[in-house]
Amino acid sequence: MLALVLVIVAMVSALTAMRFAIHGQEVAVPPLVGLAPAEAERAVAGLGLQISIERQYYSPQIPEGRIMSQLPLPGTKVRRGWQVRVAQSLGKMRVTIPDVTGQSEHAADLNIRRRGLDVASTAEVQEPGIPADQVLAQSPTANETQVTAPKISFLVSAAPEPTAFVMPSFVGQPLGSASRSLQDAGFRLGNVSVVVPTSADAGEAAGAAAPQAQSVAPAESSPASIIVSQVPVAGQKVFAGTAVNFDVR
Secondary structure (H helix, E strand, O other), rough: HHHHHHHHHHHHHHHHHHHHHHOOEEOOOOOOOOOOHHHHHHHHHOOOOOEEEEEEEEOOOOOOOOEEEOOOOOOOOEOOOOOOEEEEOOOOEEOOOOOOOOHHHHHHHHHOOOOOOOEEEEEEEOOOOOOEEEEEEEEEOOOOEEEEEOOEEEEOOOOOOEEEEOOOOOOOOOOHHHHHHHHHHOOOEEEEEEEOOOOHHHHHHHHOOOOOEEEEOOHOOOOEEEEEEEOOOOOEEHHHHHHHHEEEO
């Protein structure tokens, strides 16, 4: 029994000594963010640690040359000889704003993105005599310096709205003269349908069916054909280039 007790005491003593030996070699990682590399090296050297600068990034908050991040994090328990990996700040990203006025919106977008910049917003305005999709102004303005990774806004020329008209009535006019009037006004002649009267045309008062429209090719209609209906109807708002359809007889 005495021998068993002695063995247990020896094992507990060995485990306790091992635990103290292991934890005696552990240290807490100090905070390094904001320090210069030389200051960071001195801070970890006193604890038996090493430092390794593995990355460099732009940072608007951390001054150039200072430590901006670390791994392991501050307070983490590590063994002596452990290597602390850090990233160093390159400071604020400073660029010269390119002049993109006069370029198309797509070309301007590519121009600024390849410089590491971005588009904030785009507004459109109609300007007489200026082609559509052209950058008229930008903010920040061209050649500004000391701008930290900005977003650029564009003012782009918009395509003019088509001219609006009020559709006149062509009912009762010959198809030929109506077609010429449409072309002169910038409209297009659409489908022309010939109204075929029924045999009971004379007996409409007796309840005969109304005339039916039968679509035929425009070439089969005559310039002397009289227009009996139209689409769009008279008085409707239309735009240049609209096709106008007629029923003729």
